Amino acid sequence: MDTLNLLLDGFSNALTPQNLLYACIGVLLGTFVGVLPGIGPAMTVALLLPITYGLDATQSFIMFAGILYGGMYGGSTTSILLNTPGESSSVMTAIEGNKMAKAGRGAQALATAAIGSFIAGTIGTLLVAFFTPAIAEQAVKIGAASYFAIMLLSVVLVTSVLGESKLRGFIGLFIGLTIGLVGLDLSTGQPRLTAGMLELADGIDIVVVAVGVFAIGEALWTAAHLRRRPIEVIPVGQPFMRRDDWRRSWGPWLRGTAIGFPFGAVPAGGAETPTFLSYVLERRLQKPGKDQEQFGEGAIEGVAGPEAANNASAAGMFVPLLALGLPVTATAAVIIAAMRTYGIQPGPTLMADQPELVWTLLASLLIGNTLLLVINLPLAPLWARLLQIPRPQLYAGILFFASLGAYSVNQDPYDLALLLVFGGVGFAIRRFGIPVLPLILGVILGPLMEQKMREALDLSNGDISGLFNEPLAVFVYVLIVLVVVAPYVLGFIRSRRSAP
Amino acid sequence: MTVVIGYVPNQYGEAALHLGLQEAASRQLRVIVVNASRGDAFVDKKFVTEQALRDLDERLTATGVDHRVHQSAGVDVGDEIVRVAEQNHAELVVIGIRPRSPVGKVLMGSVAQTVIMDAPCPVLTVRPDVL
Numbered sequence: 001m002d003t004l005n006l007l008l009d010g011f012s013n014a015l016t017p018q019n020l021l022y023a024c025i026g027v028l029l030g031t032f033v034g035v036l037p038g039i040g041p042a043m044t045v046a047l048l049l050p051i052t053y054g055l056d057a058t059q060s061f062i063m064f065a066g067i068l069y070g071g072m073y074g075g076s077t078t079s080i081l082l083n084t085p086g087e088s089s090s091v092m093t094a095i096e097g098n099k100m101a102k103a104g105r106g107a108q109a110l111a112t113a114a115i116g117s118f119i120a121g122t123i124g125t126l127l128v129a130f131f132t133p134a135i136a137e138q139a140v141k142i143g144a145a146s147y148f149a150i151m152l153l154s155v156v157l158v159t160s161v162l163g164e165s166k167l168r169g170f171i172g173l174f175i176g177l178t179i180g181l182v183g184l185d186l187s188t189g190q191p192r193l194t195a196g197m198l199e200l201a202d203g204i205d206i207v208v209v210a211v212g213v214f215a216i217g218e219a220l221w222t223a224a225h226l227r228r229r230p231i232e233v234i235p236v237g238q239p240f241m242r243r244d245d246w247r248r249s250w251g252p253w254l255r256g257t258a259i260g261f262p263f264g265a266v267p268a269g270g271a272e273t274p275t276f277l278s279y280v281l282e283r284r285l286q287k288p289g290k291d292q293e294q295f296g297e298g299a300i301e302g303v304a305g306p307e308a309a310n311n312a313s314a315a316g317m318f319v320p321l322l323a324l325g326l327p328v329t330a331t332a333a334v335i336i337a338a339m340r341t342y343g344i345q346p347g348p349t350l351m352a353d354q355p356e357l358v359w360t361l362l363a364s365l366l367i368g369n370t371l372l373l374v375i376n377l378p379l380a381p382l383w384a385r386l387l388q389i390p391r392p393q394l395y396a397g398i399l400f401f402a403s404l405g406a407y408s409v410n411q412d413p414y415d416l417a418l419l420l421v422f423g424g425v426g427f428a429i430r431r432f433g434i435p436v437l438p439l440i441l442g443v444i445l446g447p448l449m450e451q452k453m454r455e456a457l458d459l460s461n462g463d464i465s466g467l468f469n470e471p472l473a474v475f476v477y478v479l480i481v482l483v484v485v486a487p488y489v490l491g492f493i494r495s496r497r498s499a500p
Numbered sequence: 501m502t503v504v505i506g507y508v509p510n511q512y513g514e515a516a517l518h519l520g521l522q523e524a525a526s527r528q529l530r531v532i533v534v535n536a537s538r539g540d541a542f543v544d545k546k547f548v549t550e551q552a553l554r555d556l557d558e559r560l561t562a563t564g565v566d567h568r569v570h571q572s573a574g575v576d577v578g579d580e581i582v583r584v585a586e587q588n589h590a591e592l593v594v595i596g597i598r599p600r601s602p603v604g605k606v607l608m609g610s611v612a613q614t615v616i617m618d619a620p621c622p623v624l625t626v627r628p629d630v631l
Contacts, residue, residue: 037542082542229573230537230544387543393607 007129010359014367019062022055023364026063027371030070034077035383036394037084038222041071042330042440043214047398049207049338050405057342058357062364064338068331069121069368072314073376074383076113076307080106081384082231089271089310092279096295096302103298110380111239112249112300113307114373120257120308121369124315127261128322129362132351135323139348144455145467149476151449154326156480157266159438161273172434175425176442179209186454199414206337208406209443212419213436214330215402217426219395224427226391239380249304252282256308263309264316264328271313271329278309315365322350322358326445333440502530504590506581506615507556508546509535512596515628520594523624524565531560531567532588534581539574547573578614586620593623 013019029048033039045064052060075090080097093113100109142150159169182193183203194200241249256278263274282305283295295302320326325346327333339346344354351358376383406419429436453467460466468474505520507513517533524531533556537547548556553569560567572580585593597612605613616623 084542226540228539230539230547231542384543388541388545390538390541390608392540 003130003133006355006359007363009356010361010363011367013058013356013360014062014363019059019360019364020367022059022063023066023368023371024375026066027070027368027375028066029063030067030072031074031077031372031376031379031383032070032386033067034071034074035386036074036389037078037082038218039398040075040214040330041067042210042334042436043218043398044071045331045334045338046207046210046214047401047405049210049334049341050408051401052338053341053408057339057344058360060338060342061335061357061361062368064335065361065365066368066371068314068335069117069311069365069372070376071331072121072311073114073117073372076117076303076310077110077380077383078387080109080113080303082387084231089275089313090307091272092275092306093303093310095279096299099296099298100300100303101298105298105300107239108241108245108300109298109303111241111377112245112304114239114377114380115241116249116253116256116304116308117311118369118373119253120260120310120312121315121372122366123257124261124264124312125318125362125365125369128315128318128365129359131265132319132323132358135319136348136351139324140352142348142472143470144452144459146470146472146476148449148452148456148467149473149480150324151326151445151452153476153480153483154320154328155438155441155445155449157483158328158441160484165433168432168434169438172429172436173438173442175429175434176439176444177446178442179204179439180443180446180450186451187458199412203447204418205409205415206443207341207409208415208418209422210334210337210440211402211406212422213426213429213440215398216419216423217430219399219402220423220427221430222391222395239377245300248300251285252278252301252305253308255281255285256305256310257312260309260312261316264313265319266328271310274309274313275306278305281305318362318365321346324348325350325448327441330437330440333437333444336444501591502532502588503527504581504585504588504593505531505533506577506593506595506611507533507535507548508596509548509552510546511628512598513546514596515626515631516594516596518631519624519626520592521560521563521565523592523594525563527591529591530588531565532584532590533560533567533569534584535569535571536575536577536580537573538576547571576614578609578611578618581611581615582618582620590619590621592621593619595623595625597625597627 029044030041033041033044044067052063072089076093076097078084079090079094080101083094083098097109097113100106155173159173160166182200184190184201185192191201259278259281260271260274279302282301286295286301317329317332320328321332321335325336325348327336336346344350344357403416403419406415409415429439456466460469503520503524505516507517520531535548537544548571553571557569570584581593593615595612595615600610612625
């Protein structure tokens with residue numbers, strides 16, 4: 001009951017007119033950027049970071065939460081109407097959703113995506129509210145060695161499980177870790193990787209890295225691929241569902257939620273795997289014959305399931321974020337960076353230190369979810385028109401905000417030069433197909449991992465055994481080895497079997 | 501010799517097409533219908549879809565005029581009309597024009613202005629409301 005009371009307190013905080021306004025702005029902005037391919041919630045939160053310095057922490061996190069859910073919703077709109085997924089997590093939605101739209105059932109596809117997102121988001125957020133306090137309570141007791149191991153597990157999982165190429169993933173991770181190393185050494189005060197520049201002694205501000213990699217990198221990439229044949233957009237009316245659509249949707253919504261939430265909650269996040277699993281599951285569950293043939297030709301189950309899984313995993317992401325201070329998606333990583341700029345220490349103690357912030361955030365997630373349904377369902381045709389904005393004008397605006405943001409961090413022109421450098425890095429990783437997520441995780445988790453590793457080693461007077469003296473840490477290391485080695489062993493066994 | 505018609509799938513394009521076909525018939529000229537897009541937005545409503553392109557071709561065939569439909573993406577629309585006109589030694593370019601605000605022209609430029617200033621031949625402009 002305690003949780004329920006805290007959540008109700010959160011509601012009373014979140015429902016003030018001012019906070020409600022920020023939730024509205026967040027949701028609308030999130031949908032705006034979600035609809036446009038290439039611009040996502042992570043970039044938007046990074047761009048808004050410096051602008052929200054004037055707000056208090058709670059209000060900006062309410063807005064960020066709205067952006068996250070809005071971005072999820074907007075991505076599905078683009079998938080369905082254009083067959084160009086705005087986010088990697090809505091790739092599966094595009095398969096059936098676009099077929100439905102072509103068959104004149106776009107309105108139903110949009111409706112099932114929106115309502116499914118709402119249901120999954122609501123259930124997911126409630127699960128977060130009930131699980132996180134318990135996990136955080138246990139997490140506080142974890143020692144530095146185990147904490148380091150868990151972070152290591154998180155970055156290894158994100159790097160090796162997601163994306164097509166492990167090599168590329170690890171390249172991204174190590175670039176990120178290197179950026180995180182820049183600055184004065186924690187205990188000795190020696191400058192590291194500063195190339196003798198005083199400006200680098202404090203380390204590189206995460207805002208500059210995030211804005212450079214996400215915003216400038218994307219703008220340069222778009223500029224290099226600007227001209228292309230316009231895509232045909234499928235005109236769509238007001239989203240609505242018939243009784244038959246409801247009957248076919250509710251099962252996939254719930255199953256998608258069940259699949260999506262654990263994947264978001266385990267520090268190996270990403271919505272790609274659960275959306276894929278949900279799609280496959282829904283196809284298997286169809287009765288053989290007529291229903292199954294519909295898959296691939298625009299089956300509403302193929303939209304409802306993955307969309308629910310997508311949003312449930314976005315909600316699940318808040319479990320490691322709030323309970324452990326571990327980000328598992330790019331957006332979560334930027335939110336962690338935001339917490340730091342507000343002087344809030346993300347980690348197991350967050351729930352105890354900042355109860356008001358956490359519960360108001362959770363309440364505003366639920367409110368934002370409802371707002372999405374109320375605002376966006378009628379606005380769907382309008383969102384589709386956003387795609388007519390010429391990109392030069394759009395990206396000029398983004399570049400303006402990016403420069404303004406990077407400059408306002410320290411009011412130092414040096415940061416603008418750094419911003420350009422990271423813009424170049426952002427362009428290069430897109431050019432060479434290196435995923436962004438491991439890089440940004442490396443930048444954010446790197447220094448934290450170092451701190452915990454140093455703590456553990458200090459306790460053991462520098463002896464390496466200090467990293468292994470906790471059972472949990474050993475268990476996690478075994479897990480890491482399994483994750484890295486298992487695919488190779490399985491592949492080896494499979495090839496041995498098929499060889500003779 | 502040819503008449504080049506700048507076409508967009510709306511009332512302005514239709515006005516240009518209507519007048520262009522009249523001129524071509526009375527002067528005994530070939531018709532080239534040009535449709536283009538800069539291709540810098542994801543969706544461009546002024547870009548004729550494949551289906552609509554076929555319909556347009558059928559409509560032109562029905563009028564019995566010697567014609568060709570030219571479409572390209574990723575180019576400046578005004579430049580493209582001028583280029584086609586130069587290449588085909590056009591005798592006349594016909595375009596539809598619409599009301600613009602000064603700010604709109606500064607931000608988005610004006611295809612009509614490019615064509616009028618740069619075309620190698622006389623340019624005939626038409627507003628739909630005068631037809």
